[in-house]
Amino acid sequence: MESEIHIHPDAAKNINKRANEILSLVHEVQPVKCTENSSFKSERVICHDLDEHEYTVDYEERIDLKDAERKFIEFSFYIGGRKFCLDKDHYHLVAALSSQIISCFCNKISKKISIQLIYNWIKLNYATNYRNIIFDRYLEEEARRNIRDITCYIPIANLEIEESFFVGKHELRPLSEMVINEWAEKLSSKEKNDFSNDTASLIEDIRREWQGLAVVVCKYNSDEYHAHALAREEASKIISILAIFLREITIPNIKISLGRSEGNDFISRATSISLADNRLTIYKDFENRMTSVPYHRIDKKYINLLNDLCFEKISCLLAKEEKSLNKFQERTLASLFMYSKSAFTSEPTEKIVYTLTSLEIILLKNDSEPI
Structure with a gap:
């Protein structure tokens, strides 16, 4: 459309x-104009x-x-x-x-x-x-x-969830076999001739690499490159918030599709599966390599427990537009993102620095006042 x-x-x-x-x-x-080299004649065919x-x-x-x-x-x-x-x-x-x-x-x-x-x-x-x-x-x-309506799916490395739930404006969903089968059926039913070997190979790659993992689902009306950039940033924020509550995803250097750039607030590398106009596309910012760490699973009981830990309130805060946030809400989100960075580092000193900086952001009234 x-x-x-x-x-x-x-x-x-x-x-x-x-x-x-x-x-x-x-x-x-x-x-x-090329000048001839008089020293000797080259036998190389170069043009x-x-x-x-x-x-x-x-x-x-x-x-x-x-x-x-x-x-x-x-x-x-x-x-x-x-x-x-x-x-x-x-x-x-x-x-x-x-x-x-x-x-x-x-x-x-x-x-x-x-x-x-x-x-x-x-x-x-x-x-x-x-x-x-x-x-x-x-x-x-x-x-x-x-510019078109695009749905992006950002896989989360080494994480499985039992059922879908929302974080902010976006849904965290299992990339199940049924979902992938629906994609294959939808793509093949458009026109049989369009379901090429390349598309079939793409479906099989998705099954092999990402089936069963949790994915962050983001919907946009934009071009595909912009949708991918927006989706990976939103997914990174979501995983940063989840890291505060879920020990399963606090393994150092394990975030969205295994990528984490040093010194950045949010991940700049991720894999995005996009579906638009009955066309499936995979964007990779880097070569994907699965790690040897075990897969972690979050069941329904733990998902329900999140609301008792104030997760729902933070999720609502994350869903708001940045312009509508007041100063306190801005500070709260900034401190949470900073605190979550301690979950993705194995260095004790870095953990302390991130934690103290987070407390400084939310507690101190004067930005220039030291800890």
């Missing part, structure tokens, strides 16, 4: 101006003549061409054997336009997709030999194709 996407006229005028400014900075790169059909743009590799220090180098593409380029000195203009695009679509689109759209629009203008593709109309059309 297509999303109702419209850019405000004033915003459209502004982004069109910025896009055309970037377009004017794209320039043709003159080919560098061949390319025709225009062999010039392609792979956005995964070329859009954010970076050096070893992760600094942007250039965006380039080929049209009819001619190379065109946007230099690194102008990348800040692309980043600024990307941020404005995200704002126009109410944060329903990811930075990656927005930058892809900018570069693709540039290439289309050069490919058509005349510059008459209006940027805001192009954006609206592409946004309708990318």
Whole structure:
């Protein structure tokens, strides 16, 4: 189902101006003539003549061409054997336009997709030999194709639960055999020809790697990359809160899909299974490796016990929009997230620091006052 996407006229005028400014900075790169090495003749076959059909743009590799220090180098593409380029000195203009695009679509689109759209629009203008593709109309059309209702499932490593329950706005659910069978049936019933070997292989991968684990279920209306980023952050917050109450998931370095980045408040690496428009996709931020620790199980009795431990009140707090939280509620959540970090470290000193910092956040009235 297509999303109702419209850019405000004033915003459209502004982004069109910025896009055309970037377009004017794209320039043709003159080919560098190779000089013959007179020392000896090489017998290595290192190149061949390319025709225009062999010039392609792979956005995964070329859009954010970076050096070893992760600094942007250039965006380039080929049209009819001619190379065109946007230099690194102008990348800040692309980043600024990307941020404005995200704002126009109410944060329903990811930075990656927005930058892809900018570069693709540039290439289309050069490919058509005349510059008459209006940027805001192009954006609206592409946004309708990318923004959709998406359900993301974030597996939790080494954790099984007996029944579903809510944490904040999202549900913690067992990824059972029945659920996976429903996915397979839904995907195959759309059109028999569409249920390819790749889809069948994907279903089998899910059965083998994640069937039986608990998953955090998040629903969004956005592009898939943005949904994945939002889901992994929400899932990380949920697991951080659960770690305070459930000893089963307090094993050091065991969190969502086994990933934990040092020094980050929330996990930046996770596996996400997304289902949208009868299409199944798996996003992995890193190579998934199951650990040798045993699987832990949370039964109905323990789930019911959580409410006696004030879990329900914290869950309601987590469900609120950030803007609606008062100062005390903000401090409470901040202290809980900080305290939960002690559950995911095996260093006694770190445990003490995280615990004391948590107490400092919630108890001290003056932010600058020491413990």
